[in-house]
Amino acid sequence: CYHMDEMAMLSDLLLPEHASLETHTCHLFPGNEGSATNIDPGFAASNRGVVVRKGMKPLYNTLDGNDQLIEIFDRMGLIDLWNETANQNGCIGYAALTGFGQVPPAAVQFEDPAFKLQPGTKYTAEEMFDRCLKSAFGADKGLDHLDKVKMMPYNGFTGANVYPSHRNQKIRFTVYLEAQKRSGDFLIPKLREVQASGFDLEGAIKYSIDELRRRYTAVPYWPEHRQIDSAPSDFELYAFNYRQPFYMFRLANMDQDPIRRDYSKRYMPDDNSVLVNTATAQERGIGEGDMIVVESPFGTTKGKAHLTETVRPDSVGIGGARGRKTSWMGKELLEDTCMNDIMSGDFGYIDPIHGGVIDTVRVKIYKA
Known part of the structure; x- marks a missing residue:
């Protein structure tokens, strides 16, 4: 609620949540995320633990997202269900994965029953985290203690439970999911x-x-059901997205930064452009700098043609994470060359299980 982005504008109801630096919370760091590139054989065991995140006091009358959910469950008369679910699965880490083969558990567990959440009591998120920490680490190891030490190790992965493991061990990969x-x-x-x-x-x-x-x-x-394999024949090219140094992701809303935008316009030839192979452009009568349309079965976007040998003749490239669609972010963003304008959100372009996107789409190009 600090800015009216696309998600806020499309919402029927907005619940004002703390910004990430305004919430006092903790997280179970998995520990094995860096083990593939770390040569320390004890990395996964010693770096799995609960880390704290505590920033500034809230500027306005916002709430932590967890506290919003707690309030909703309480008003629905389901606070006992909320508490019991937390007691059974833990409440720090990926509690939803508890019981799904995670070794060790994907969430910090309530190991000392004296600190379990009691029926009929509505706890704040901070109180839940505090009780869970004390239950797992000891009565003097609550949230205040974590604030001081910043991290407390918890059930580190060792040996064959680390995928992939240290180079001196046998490497094991999960095959049977x-x-x-x-x-x-x-x-x-x-x-x-x-x-x-x-x-x-x-x-x-x-x-x-x-x-x-x-x-x-x-x-x-190999899943055969992919829309990219059944696009109409007149969409003969493949459009792909690539990362530009100034617009790698949407971190800090890079595409809104006027300094980045000014520099890119002056010195980056692929700024708001479409990379087209030279031979492909000649076949279509397209010259350097011509405004062209990239059309897919799902939408269109425009950009300057930048002729290059760095893309294949059957492909065109659109760079960067660009193209916000709300004028609240700056009206010039509405005209950016945007890969999302030609993508599909349907299953077949998006994996139905984990949401992974096939970031290539069949297109055709022509002068604007």
Whole structure:
């Protein structure tokens, strides 16, 4: 709620949440995220633990997102369910993964029952974190203690539980995706119930439940159902996105920075441009700097043609994370060359399980 971005403008209801630096919280750092490139054999064991995040006091009358959820559950009369769920699964880390084959558990557990959340009591998020820490680490090791020490090690990964592990150990990779299959066994019957109830779920998601069932497999396979393979023949080129130094991601809303924008316009030839192979451009009568349209089955975007040999003749490139779609961010952003304008959000371009995007799309190009 600090700025009216696209998500805020599309929302029916806004709950004013703390900014990330205004919330006092803690997180279970997995520990094994850096083990693939770290030569210290004890890295995963010694660097898995609870870390604290405490910043400035809130500027306005906002709430921590967890406290908003707690308030909603309380008003629904479900605070006992909230407390019991936290007691069973832990409340620091990825509690939703508890029981899905995580070794050690994906969340800090309530190990001392004296600190478990009591029925009929509405705790704040900070109080929940404090009790969970004391339950796992000791009565004098609550949130205040964590504020001082910054990190407390917790059930570090060792030996074969580190994937991939240290170079002097045998490297093991997960091949049989047990947790993914278990998730499908739980989810798919519920989706079939919805479809059988009269609501056309398959029509709403434009995807077959049988294909979803197949995706939730324990053994990897090549999915044939990809829209990119069945695009109309007149979309003969492939558009891809690449990272530019000034617009790698949307960190700090890079595309809104006037200094970056001014420098890019002056000195970056691929600024708000479309990279086109020289031969491909000549076939279509397109010259350097011509305004062209990139059209996919889902939308269009415009940009200056930048002729280059760095892309294949069958492809065009659109650089950077650009193109915010709300004038609150600066009206010039609305005209940026934007890869998202030609992408699809349907299953087949987005993986139905983890949401991974196929960031290549079939297109055709022509002069604007």
